[in-house]
Amino acid sequence: MGRFTSFTAALFIALMATAPLFLNAYYIDVLNSIGLYALLALSLNLILGEAGLFNMGHAAFYAMGAYTAAILNTRYQIPILWTLPLSGLVAGLFALAIARPVVHLRGDYLLIVTIGIGEIVRIALINDVFGITGGANGVFGISRPDFFGFVIRQPQHFYYLIWGFVALSIFLFLRLKQSRFGRALNYLREDEIAAEGSGVNTAYYKLAVFGLGAAWAGMAGTLFAAKMTIISPESFSFWESVVLFMIVILGGAGNMAGVLLASFLVIGLPELFREFSSARMLVFGLVMMVMMVVRPQGLLPARGR
Amino acid sequence: MPATWRSFPFNLNYPGGFVEEFLQQLTNGLAVGGIYALIALGYTMVYGVLKLINFAHGDLFTYGAYLGLTLLTSLALTDRLGFFMGVLVLALMVMGLVAVLGAILERAAYRPLRGSPRLSAVVSALGASIFLQNTLMLIYGARFQVYPDNILPVASLDLFGLQIPLMRVLIVLASVVMMVALYLFIQKTKIGAAIRAAAIDQGAARLMGIDVNRVILLVFLLGPALGGAAGLMVGLYYGQINFTMGWVYGMKAFTAAILGGIGNIPGAMVGGLLLGVVEAMGAAYLSIAWKDAIAFCVLILILIVRPTGLLGERVADKV
Amino acid sequence: MDLLTLHHLTKTFGGLTAVKDVSFSVDQGAVVGLIGPNGAGKTTVFNLITGQYRSDQGEITFAGARLNGLRTHRIITLGIARTFQNIRLFQQLTVLENVLAGCHYRMRSGILGAMLRLPAQQREEREAMERALQELEFVGLGQQASTVAKNLAYGDQRRLEIARALATQPRLLILDEPAGGMNEQETGALIGLIGRIQARGVTVLLIEHDMRLVMRACEKLVVLEYGGKIAEGPPDQVRCDPRVIEAYLGADDET
Ligand SMILES: Nc1ncnc2c1ncn2[C@@H]1O[C@H](COP(=O)(O)OP(=O)(O)OP(=O)(O)O)[C@@H](O)[C@H]1O
Numbered sequence: 021m022g023r024f025t026s027f028t029a030a031l032f033i034a035l036m037a038t039a040p041l042f043l044n045a046y047y048i049d050v051l052n053s054i055g056l057y058a059l060l061a062l063s064l065n066l067i068l069g070e071a072g073l074f075n076m077g078h079a080a081f082y083a084m085g086a087y088t089a090a091i092l093n094t095r096y097q098i099p100i101l102w103t104l105p106l107s108g109l110v111a112g113l114f115a116l117a118i119a120r121p122v123v124h125l126r127g128d129y130l131l132i133v134t135i136g137i138g139e140i141v142r143i144a145l146i147n148d149v150f151g152i153t154g155g156a157n158g159v160f161g162i163s164r165p166d167f168f169g170f171v172i173r174q175p176q177h178f179y180y181l182i183w184g185f186v187a188l189s190i191f192l193f194l195r196l197k198q199s200r201f202g203r204a205l206n207y208l209r210e211d212e213i214a215a216e217g218s219g220v221n222t223a224y225y226k227l228a229v230f231g232l233g234a235a236w237a238g239m240a241g242t243l244f245a246a247k248m249t250i251i252s253p254e255s256f257s258f259w260e261s262v263v264l265f266m267i268v269i270l271g272g273a274g275n276m277a278g279v280l281l282a283s284f285l286v287i288g289l290p291e292l293f294r295e296f297s298s299a300r301m302l303v304f305g306l307v308m309m310v311m312m313v314v315r316p317q318g319l320l321p322a323r324g325r
Numbered sequence: 326m327p328a329t330w331r332s333f334p335f336n337l338n339y340p341g342g343f344v345e346e347f348l349q350q351l352t353n354g355l356a357v358g359g360i361y362a363l364i365a366l367g368y369t370m371v372y373g374v375l376k377l378i379n380f381a382h383g384d385l386f387t388y389g390a391y392l393g394l395t396l397l398t399s400l401a402l403t404d405r406l407g408f409f410m411g412v413l414v415l416a417l418m419v420m421g422l423v424a425v426l427g428a429i430l431e432r433a434a435y436r437p438l439r440g441s442p443r444l445s446a447v448v449s450a451l452g453a454s455i456f457l458q459n460t461l462m463l464i465y466g467a468r469f470q471v472y473p474d475n476i477l478p479v480a481s482l483d484l485f486g487l488q489i490p491l492m493r494v495l496i497v498l499a500s501v502v503m504m505v506a507l508y509l510f511i512q513k514t515k516i517g518a519a520i521r522a523a524a525i526d527q528g529a530a531r532l533m534g535i536d537v538n539r540v541i542l543l544v545f546l547l548g549p550a551l552g553g554a555a556g557l558m559v560g561l562y563y564g565q566i567n568f569t570m571g572w573v574y575g576m577k578a579f580t581a582a583i584l585g586g587i588g589n590i591p592g593a594m595v596g597g598l599l600l601g602v603v604e605a606m607g608a609a610y611l612s613i614a615w616k617d618a619i620a621f622c623v624l625i626l627i628l629i630v631r632p633t634g635l636l637g638e639r640v641a642d643k644v
Numbered sequence: 645m646d647l648l649t650l651h652h653l654t655k656t657f658g659g660l661t662a663v664k665d666v667s668f669s670v671d672q673g674a675v676v677g678l679i680g681p682n683g684a685g686k687t688t689v690f691n692l693i694t695g696q697y698r699s700d701q702g703e704i705t706f707a708g709a710r711l712n713g714l715r716t717h718r719i720i721t722l723g724i725a726r727t728f729q730n731i732r733l734f735q736q737l738t739v740l741e742n743v744l745a746g747c748h749y750r751m752r753s754g755i756l757g758a759m760l761r762l763p764a765q766q767r768e769e770r771e772a773m774e775r776a777l778q779e780l781e782f783v784g785l786g787q788q789a790s791t792v793a794k795n796l797a798y799g800d801q802r803r804l805e806i807a808r809a810l811a812t813q814p815r816l817l818i819l820d821e822p823a824g825g826m827n828e829q830e831t832g833a834l835i836g837l838i839g840r841i842q843a844r845g846v847t848v849l850l851i852e853h854d855m856r857l858v859m860r861a862c863e864k865l866v867v868l869e870y871g872g873k874i875a876e877g878p879p880d881q882v883r884c885d886p887r888v889i890e891a892y893l894g895a896d897d898e899t
Pocket residue numbers: 640641642643644657660662680681682683684685686687688689729
C-alpha cells in the first residue's frame with residue numbers, strides 16, 4: 021500500500037469510528053443503509069468482481085438470509101444474531117443448489133438466469149411458499165438483537181453492528197484475495213480455459229464463490245431483518261439486484277475500496293437529495309451513464325486495468 | 326402487467342367449455358407472444374452486432390406505448406382516417422419516433438463505451454433505462470395511463486364459431502407481418518447481409534468494406550421501431566400502461582431472445598411466441614399467481630438441456 | 645518407454661474432419677515435434693490430449709492412465725502441462741500471480757485457511773511463492789515478477805506461459821508454436837530453454853512452423869496433413885520424405 025492509500029484508509033476508519041459522535045440520527049440511519057449495501061456489494065464483488073460471473077439476482081440470496089433469520093426468530097424465538105451463521109448457511113446452500121445446473125452457462129446467459137432466479141424467489145415469497153413467509157405482507161415482529169444482554173435498538177448501536185461487520189468482512193476478504201482461493205477466482209475471470217489448463221478446477225470455484233458470496237449476502241439479510249424488525253418481498257426486488265450490480269461495476273470490479281466508495285455514492289447521494297424526490301432518480305440514471313462513459317473501468321479500477 | 330382487462334375479460338365462463346377456453350388462451354398467448362417476439366428482436370439484433378444487452382430497450386418499448394397514447398388522443402387520427410388507417414398511421418409515427426430515440430440512445434450511452442469492458446456498457450444501459458423511465462414519470466405521473474376506450478372497437482371476430490377479440494387478431498397479424506418483413510429484409514437484401522456479416526465478425530465485415538457504424542445505427546433504428554410498435558400494441562390490447570412496464574416486458578422479451586438463442590433472429594421470434602403461449606397456458610391452467618415466474622422457469626429448464634438456446638448454434642470454443 | 649500414446653484418434657467438427665485416425669507415441673524424456681501445414685489439425689491434437697475437446701474415436705494414454713473423458717484440470721494434475729498457440733495469460737494479473745496458477749493444484753488450503761491464516765496455509769503460500777520465482781528465474785523472467793502480464797513484450801509472454809506450465813511440475817510439456825512471433829535471437833534462446841527443460845527430465849511435445857528450431861530441438865517428428873498422419877521419424881529422414889516435401893511445397897504455393 022502506498023503512503024497516500026494508507027493515509028486515506030486511516031482517515032476513513034477514524035471518521036467512520038467517530039461518526040455517531042457528530043452526526044444526528046437521520047444521517048446515522050443513512051450510513052446504516054450504506055453499510056448494508058456495502059456489505060451486500062462486497063459479497064457480490066466476490067462473484068462478479070473477483071470471479072467475473074455475471075450475477076444480477078443477488079437479492080435472492082439476501083432474501084433467503086433475511087427470511088431464514090426472521091422465521092427462526094419469530095417462530096422459534098431464536099435470538100436474531102444467533103441466526104447469523106444459519107442464515108448464511110441456508111443462503112449459501114440455496115445458492116449451491118440453484119447455481120449447480122446453470123453456473124457453466126456463458127456470461128449473458130448466466131445473467132438472465134440469475135435475474136430469473138431473483139424473480140422466482142421474490143414471487144415465491146409473495147405466494148407464501150410452505151406457508152411460512154407471510155405472503156406479500158412478509159414477516160413482522162422480529163425481535164431486537166441482543167448483544168450479550170445489551171439490546172441494540174438505536175441507530176448508532178446498529179451503526180456499530182453493521183459497520184463492524186463490514187470491517188470484519190473487508191479484513192477477511194482481503195486475506196482471501198491474497199490466497200490460493202482468491203487467486204483462483206481471478207484466474208477464472210481472466211481466462212477460464214487457461215485456468216483449467218493450469219490445473220484449476222474451474223467448475224468447483226464457480227460454485228464455491230457463488231456459495232460464499234450468497235452466504236455473506238444471507239448474513240447481511242439477517243442484519244437487515246434485525247434492523248427493520250419487519251421484512252417483506254418488496255425489499256428484495258430486481259431493483260436491489262440492479263443497484264448492487266451497478267455499485268460493483270461503478271466502483272471498479274474487484275476493488276473493495278472502489279466498491280465501498282460506490283456504495284456511498286449510489287446509496288448516499290440519492291438519500292441526501294430527498295427534497296428533489298421527483299427528479300432525483302432521473303438524475304441518478306443520467307449520472308450512472310455519464311460516470312461509465314467518463315470512467316469505463318470504474319471509479320477505482322482494480323490494479324492493472 | 327395490469328391485472329385488469331378492459332375490453333375482453335380473461336376469465337369468462339366460456340360456453341364452449343374446455344376446447345373453446347383452450348383456443349382462447351392459445352390465441353391470447355400468440356398475441357402476447359407476438360409482442361414479446363417484437364421486443365426480443367431488438368435485443369437480439371443489438372446483441373448480435375455489439376454483444377451488448379441493451380437494458381434500456383424495454384423502456385423504448387414503454388415510450389412506444391406512451392407516444393401512442395399521446396398521439397392517439399391529441400391527433401384524433403382514428404376520427405379523421407377511420408379505425409384501420411388511423412391505427413396504421415399512428416403505428417408508423419410511433420415506430421419512427423421510437424427509432425429516432427433508439428439512435429440517440431446509441432449515440433449517448435453506448436457508442437462512447439465501445440471497446441470498454443462489457444459490463445460498463447451494461448451499467449450505462451441500466452442508467453439509461455432508469456433515466457428514460459423517470460423522464461416518463463415526470464411527464465405523465467406515476468399512475469397507470471389509460472387508452473381511451475371509445476376509440477377502439479370492442480368487436481370480436483367469428484372464427485369457425487370461436488369469438489376472438491378483433492384487437493387480438495390484429496395484433497397477431499401485425500406482429501407476424503412485421504416479423505416476416507424483417508426476416509426477408511435480413512435474408513434477402515444487401516443491407517440485411519451486411520447486418521448478418523457484422524454479427525458474425527465485425528472485423529472481417531469491416532475488411533469487406535461494410536460500414537459497421539452504419540450497421541449499428543440501423544440495428545438501433547430497426548430494433549426500437551419494432552419495440553415501439555410492441556408498446557403501442559400493449560396499449561391497444563390491455564388499455565392500461567405504466568412507466569415501469571418496460572422492465573417486466575423487457576425481461577420477458579430478453580428471456581425469449583435467450584430462449585431462442587441470443588443473436589439469432591428466427592430464434593427471437595420462436596422464443597417470443599413460445600413464451601407467450603406457455604405463459605398464457607400456465608397462468609390459465611397452473612396458477613395465475615405464479616404467472617411472472619413461468620417464463621424464467623421455462624428458460625432455466627431449456628438452458629439446462631440446451632445451453633445455447635433453442636436455435637443457438639452449439640460451437641466448441643476454439644482454443 | 646512410451647509416456648504418451650495416441651491410438652487412432654479422430655475428431656470432427658460438423659462436416660470437417662480435423663483429425664483423422666492419428667496414432668503416435670512420445671517417449672519418456674524425448675523432444676518430439678508435431679508439424680504440418682496450416683489447418684492440418686495439430687492444435688486440435690493438443691486440445692484432444694489436454695481434454696479441451698473430446699475425441700470422437702480413439703484413445704489417449706499417459707503413463708498408463710487413459711485420458712479420454714477426463715476434465716482438463718484432472719489431466720493437468722496427472723502431469724501434462726501446456727501452452728497455447730494464441731497466448732492465454734491472465735492479462736490483468738502480475739507475472740508472479742500467473743505462475744502461481746501452475747502451483748495451484750499442488751496446494752490444499754481453501755477459504756477458511758485463507759481467512760484464518762492458518763500456519764499450514766502460510767507455509768504453503770511461501771513454498772508456492774518460492775517455486776514460482778524459481779520457474780521465473782528458469783525462463784529468465786526473474787526481474788519481472790511484479791509486472792502486469794499484459795505489459796510484457798511478446799516473446800516474454802510466451803516464456804511466461806512456459807513458466808506457468810512448468811510450475812505444475814509436469815512430466816510432459818506440450819508447447820503450441822512456442823516460437824510464434826519471436827525474432828531470431830529469441831528463437832535461439834528458446835531452443836536453449838527447451839534443452840534445459842529436457843535436461844530437467846521433462847518430456848516435450850511441440851508444434852512449430854520454424855523448421856530450424858524443429859530440426860535442432862527435436863529427436864522425432866510427426867507430420868500431419870489434412871488431419872491425417874503422413875510421416876513420422878527422425879528429422880533427417882522426415883525432411884527427405886517425398887510426401888512431406890509435397891505437403892509443404894503445396895502449402896507454400898498458397899502462402
Ligand atoms: N472448435 C472448432 N470448431 C470448428 N472447427 C475447428 C475448431 N477447432 C479447429 N477447427 C478446424 O479444424 C482444422 C484444424 O485446425 P487446427 O487448429 O488443429 O490446425 P493447426 O494444424 O493447428 O493449424 P495452424 O498451424 O494454423 O495452427 C481447421 O480447419 C480448423 O478450422
